[in-house]
Amino acid sequence: MSGTSKKRWITWAVDFRADETGGMAILLGLFLVPLLFMGGLAVDYTRGLSVRYQLQAAADSAVLAARGTSDDAQSSVRSVANAFVKTNAEKLNGAKLKPAVVVQTDSGVRVELTAVLQTTISKAVGIDEFEIHAVAEAMRASSEIEIAMVLDNTGSMAGSMADLKTGAKDLVAAIFGSSTKSAKVKMAVVPYVGTVNIGNGAEQMSWMDKNADNSWHGHMVEGYSFGYELGCTYNSSGDGSSFDPGTGTHGWLDDGLTRFASVLGAALGISSAHAASAADVPSPYQFWPDCWIANPEKMNMFDTFAKIPNTTWKGCVMARTEWHDRDVSDEAPDQNEPDTLFVPWFWPDSLDQSAVDTSSPGTETVNDYLPDRLDLRNSMFPKFNEPWIGWGHYNWVKYNGTSATIDETGPDTLGPNKACPDPILPLTSVRSAIDSKIDSLSHWNGSGTNTAEGIAWGMRVLSPGAPFTEGSSNPATQKVMVVMTDGVNNIDPVGDETLISQMSTYGTLANGRIQPASFSGFKAYADARMEKACEIAKAQNIQIYTVAFNVTDEATLTLLRDCATRPPYAFSASTSSELVDAFRSIGTSLTELRLTK
Numbered sequence: 001m002s003g004t005s006k007k008r009w010i011t012w013a014v015d016f017r018a019d020e021t022g023g024m025a026i027l028l029g030l031f032l033v034p035l036l037f038m039g040g041l042a043v044d045y046t047r048g049l050s051v052r053y054q055l056q057a058a059a060d061s062a063v064l065a066a067r068g069t070s071d072d073a074q075s076s077v078r079s080v081a082n083a084f085v086k087t088n089a090e091k092l093n094g095a096k097l098k099p100a101v102v103v104q105t106d107s108g109v110r111v112e113l114t115a116v117l118q119t120t121i122s123k124a125v126g127i128d129e130f131e132i133h134a135v136a137e138a139m140r141a142s143s144e145i146e147i148a149m150v151l152d153n154t155g156s157m158a159g160s161m162a163d164l165k166t167g168a169k170d171l172v173a174a175i176f177g178s179s180t181k182s183a184k185v186k187m188a189v190v191p192y193v194g195t196v197n198i199g200n201g202a203e204q205m206s207w208m209d210k211n212a213d214n215s216w217h218g219h220m221v222e223g224y225s226f227g228y229e230l231g232c233t234y235n236s237s238g239d240g241s242s243f244d245p246g247t248g249t250h251g252w253l254d255d256g257l258t259r260f261a262s263v264l265g266a267a268l269g270i271s272s273a274h275a276a277s278a279a280d281v282p283s284p285y286q287f288w289p290d291c292w293i294a295n296p297e298k299m300n301m302f303d304t305f306a307k308i309p310n311t312t313w314k315g316c317v318m319a320r321t322e323w324h325d326r327d328v329s330d331e332a333p334d335q336n337e338p339d340t341l342f343v344p345w346f347w348p349d350s351l352d353q354s355a356v357d358t359s360s361p362g363t364e365t366v367n368d369y370l371p372d373r374l375d376l377r378n379s380m381f382p383k384f385n386e387p388w389i390g391w392g393h394y395n396w397v398k399y400n401g402t403s404a405t406i407d408e409t410g411p412d413t414l415g416p417n418k419a420c421p422d423p424i425l426p427l428t429s430v431r432s433a434i435d436s437k438i439d440s441l442s443h444w445n446g447s448g449t450n451t452a453e454g455i456a457w458g459m460r461v462l463s464p465g466a467p468f469t470e471g472s473s474n475p476a477t478q479k480v481m482v483v484m485t486d487g488v489n490n491i492d493p494v495g496d497e498t499l500i501s502q503m504s505t506y507g508t509l510a511n512g513r514i515q516p517a518s519f520s521g522f523k524a525y526a527d528a529r530m531e532k533a534c535e536i537a538k539a540q541n542i543q544i545y546t547v548a549f550n551v552t553d554e555a556t557l558t559l560l561r562d563c564a565t566r567p568p569y570a571f572s573a574s575t576s577s578e579l580v581d582a583f584r585s586i587g588t589s590l591t592e593l594r595l596t597k
Helices: 003-063 070-087 121-125 155-176 262-268 301-306 353-359 376-380 431-440 451-462 519-539 554-563 576-590
Strands: 101-104 108-118 129-140 145-152 185-192 225-228 286-288 292-294 425-428 478-485 542-549 570-573 593-595
Touching: 003 108, 003 121, 003 129, 145 155, 145 451, 155 185, 155 431, 155 576, 185 431, 185 451, 425 431, 425 451, 451 478, 451 519, 478 554, 478 576, 519 542, 519 554, 542 554, 542 576, 554 570, 570 576
Parallel strands: 145 185, 145 478, 478 542, 542 570
Antiparallel strands: 101 108, 108 129, 129 593, 185 425, 225 292, 286 292
């Protein structure tokens, strides 16, 4: 560059700088304001990014806690989000969290968190705060699930039914989310006491032994003696001494005997001198030589129900035979194999209260719904026309078309359906039907507790095969049973030595299937059947959760723990709130969510 050119360049540069003090200074001033604005925003934006990162982590944690009912979900989210904010307060740069927003979708849960961050430099340009948002959404696992809730509705639950309903409905809410119906979810409700009500529709009748061919059909009353001719004499122990059964000293003849037969007369040395004959006893009743009237050898409880005009079979059943574990298995009923069919629950009429008050004040009658009708003998058994003698429990002549005193509303009931609880709700995908069923549940007094029957029917509603067929046959479908009980397996006592106990699915202790015929014998038998029911259910890949409520018997607690599929699936609650929490925990366990965004 020549000297002249260099000089001109320097002169131009000096002139340019001189111009800055004028027009260029104004131009630079115009740029300075947005530069300062952008700088302030950059600082606060960097702070906001840090808050946004922490807020998203809080939303991700909160969404996985959003289970249960809508109110519970809101509470859970707020609790988790606030705890996260408190723990990470320094990283949030002083941002304040607004109330969490929880939206329960058909497939899962969405959580929206908003934090307000006060600005620093940006305040100089009129921006006092930023709102920072984070959204997290979780979707429930897509596999199908079927759940049977097996719920103890015995009388001891009287004060806890409200809490049971709350817990059960929380479980429903956790499974269904906001859905009213789901193609992937089905639930059933199986209430149980000493028996289970399977329903009494046409479908259920196809599973029943309508012809009384099952080995346990009528076993409590078939062939039982209920009267004899006054004046019959017999020799006791063959020593030649004579007794008149009419003197009232005959009761010992019934002790330990399950039915009378013709050989019994000979075995006891009953004299034929004053004997009646078979002609005196109309069919289908029987005459046992030499003096006894007995029920038919084959009795159909459906026929007996038909003879009581103001009631019908409600739907409760007896346990099937233990042979091949049919009592606790889901073997399909087959009309060609009577012992695979179910026998109707029929609680016989007990002694007249008036007779107890007059003749045996210390005896208890627990189900007096028909008069024993001593007068009927005069027309049906003309030879046996003296005052009625015998055990009124077994007198089937009184079921002759007379309306009975029936009360089936509960909790204290009267009639052949005594202590029969609410019917099973089979698997359904309609949430309102499940909630309504739970709301309608009540406790039922009488009969005792038989959790083995509850578990057996819980398995039967989950199985795809008969009797209930609503269960999926897809091996990928998750099958779950939730068993809740508040007591040990037991049968209720009764102050009548001819019965010893009230009814159960195995009959009474005096004439049922339990040996030894004692209360401890009943518990041991029912515990063993419960253990077998759990074993069979788990072998069918049914996951079992158990909830023991106010159970202090260690053997029962061990039984429930062993029944559960895994140790964490066994819950024990001693308060109402713990009972509700147990159901909520099960809901949490069953509603595993995965984060989607």
